[in-house]
Amino acid sequence: MAKRTPLYEAHVAAGAKIVDFAGWDMPINYGSQIEEHHKVRKDCGMFDVSHMRAVDVTGKDAQPFLRKLFANDVGKLTIPGKALYSCMLKEDGGVIDDLIAYYFAPERYRVVVNAGTADKDLAWMRQQAASFDVTIADRPELAMIAIQGPNAREHFWTAFPAGRARTVLLQPFQAVEWDGWLVARTGYTGEDGFEITLPAAQAMAVWNKLKDAGVAPIGLGARDTLRLEAGMNLYGLDMDESQNPLESGLGWTIDLKDPKRDFIGRQALAALQPARQFVGLVLLDRGVLRSHQKVFAPQGEGETTSGSFSPTSNKSIALARLPVGVELGDTVEVEIRDKRLQAKVVKPTFARNGKAMI
Amino acid sequence: MSIPAKLKYTATHEWAAKNAAGTITVGITDHAQEALGDIVFLELPEAGRQVKAGQECAVVESVKAASDIYAPIAGEIVEANTPAVDAPESVNKDAYGTWLFKIKPSNPSEYDGLLDAAAYEKVAAEH
Numbered sequence: 147m148a149k150r151t152p153l154y155e156a157h158v159a160a161g162a163k164i165v166d167f168a169g170w171d172m173p174i175n176y177g178s179q180i181e182e183h184h185k186v187r188k189d190c191g192m193f194d195v196s197h198m199r200a201v202d203v204t205g206k207d208a209q210p211f212l213r214k215l216f217a218n219d220v221g222k223l224t225i226p227g228k229a230l231y232s233c234m235l236k237e238d239g240g241v242i243d244d245l246i247a248y249y250f251a252p253e254r255y256r257v258v259v260n261a262g263t264a265d266k267d268l269a270w271m272r273q274q275a276a277s278f279d280v281t282i283a284d285r286p287e288l289a290m291i292a293i294q295g296p297n298a299r300e301h302f303w304t305a306f307p308a309g310r311a312r313t314v315l316l317q318p319f320q321a322v323e324w325d326g327w328l329v330a331r332t333g334y335t336g337e338d339g340f341e342i343t344l345p346a347a348q349a350m351a352v353w354n355k356l357k358d359a360g361v362a363p364i365g366l367g368a369r370d371t372l373r374l375e376a377g378m379n380l381y382g383l384d385m386d387e388s389q390n391p392l393e394s395g396l397g398w399t400i401d402l403k404d405p406k407r408d409f410i411g412r413q414a415l416a417a418l419q420p421a422r423q424f425v426g427l428v429l430l431d432r433g434v435l436r437s438h439q440k441v442f443a444p445q446g447e448g449e450t451t452s453g454s455f456s457p458t459s460n461k462s463i464a465l466a467r468l469p470v471g472v473e474l475g476d477t478v479e480v481e482i483r484d485k486r487l488q489a490k491v492v493k494p495t496f497a498r499n500g501k502a503m504i
Numbered sequence: 505m506s507i508p509a510k511l512k513y514t515a516t517h518e519w520a521a522k523n524a525a526g527t528i529t530v531g532i533t534d535h536a537q538e539a540l541g542d543i544v545f546l547e548l549p550e551a552g553r554q555v556k557a558g559q560e561c562a563v564v565e566s567v568k569a570a571s572d573i574y575a576p577i578a579g580e581i582v583e584a585n586t587p588a589v590d591a592p593e594s595v596n597k598d599a600y601g602t603w604l605f606k607i608k609p610s611n612p613s614e615y616d617g618l619l620d621a622a623a624y625e626k627v628a629a630e631h
Binding site for chain 1: 542543545547563565567568570576589594
């Protein structure tokens with residue numbers, strides 16, 4: 147049987163359509179996915195992301211361990227609560243997972259990984275930890291609620307007035323802990339907001355309090371179109387163990403500044419001559435872009451990695467891996483059901499902060 | 505879920521209605537639009553095309569997925585609901601009011617062999 151989050155009953159009661167996602171019974175929508183999408187861009191909404199896994203990494207070697215394990219450098223996190231986005235790579239540069247790492251002290255970090263890869267990630271982390279003095283503690287008992295949208299913070303403060311003073315000064319990618327909660331100014335929508343990690347036993351009460359403050363529940367369907375519009379990669383579609391971050395639009399997360407930092411995958415990336423680049427596509431003809439559609443450019447063939455209808459721009463958009471040499475503004479052809487349709491190559495940020503950018 | 509008694513149905517979730525002129529109007533059922541979610545794109549067949557029963561002849565795409573639409577019976581496509589292409593969400597709003605195409609049947613009796621509302625209700629309950 148599929149796993150259920152502590153909020154499962156709330157989703158069913160709200161009329162959610164439940165689907166299997168990475169072995170979890172999750173709400174895909176509560177009615178109209180497009181309406182939910184607009185709500186987050188224009189006001190705010192909340193997501194149950196309790197299926198994601200929190201992992202605490204503590205001990206004397208926590209920092210050197212994570213500097214070895216992650217392609218981004220946790221060494222640059224010096225303010226307690228600051229976070230960064232990183233890939234965890236194999237020796238050959240393939241992406242094991244993407245994650246967020248929170249710094250609390252040089253001997254204490256929190257890592258949040260994807261639901262579908264959590265068990266694999268933990269096994270890899272434990273295997274790599276053998277020669278380090280660290281403790282890796284899986285925290286499956288924690289629930290996570292994301293509240294996202296231009297008015298997300300205000301609605302959170304309406305529901306939890308005592309939280310205002312603690313969170314009002316948080317910068318993006320910064321978090322604060324109190325009473326067993328971790329509230330971070332992070333998200334996966336391209337909008338402002340918080341992600342709240344809290345004990346599962348409190349999840350239902352917090353969810354209901356946010357609901358009473360006027361925050362609508364949003365399903366995984368809208369979460370996907372929101373992140374796609376924001377140009378944020380989805381593990382398993384836009385990158386995986388067979389792809390490297392440099393050809394997945396994630397070069398900005400690879401920190402090479404410290405030449406002595408020998409993170410896993412560094413040598414493979416250094417030897418790599420990227421033949422493909424990661425771009426955005428906007429369909430010019432009518433249709434809907436999806437993942438794994440063939441793309442034809444004068445420089446060669448490529449492939450869409452994820453695509454959908456973009457409710458904010460009312461166009462069809464995709465992320466794609468295309469040959470190096472294709473330039474922004476070029477027109478390429480995408481094969482959809484044996485037809486070749488025209489698409490424009492764009493920077494892969496389609497919408498953010500309530501507005502279409504294409 | 506609405507399943508009007510006056511219509512005929514297929515196991516692949518199309519509805520069919522017989523017109524006075526003998527043509528058959530085809531759309532997708534309320535159950536199908538509900539399962540697909542927000543519909544954002546319709547690809548309809550060209551008039552004049554010959555189709556076999558069960559042959560793919562249109563595509564309905566929602567935010568979530570693309571779904572093939574099959575001809576309930578054999579015949580010639582005589583008309584497609586081209587205005588609906590500009591308002592694909594009308595299929596969500598009114599699945600039985602938003603037809604997709606009309607077929608002139610090769611064999612008019614084929615229509616009678618389609619599922620009735622009671623039989624389709626069983627199919628819809630399973631899928």
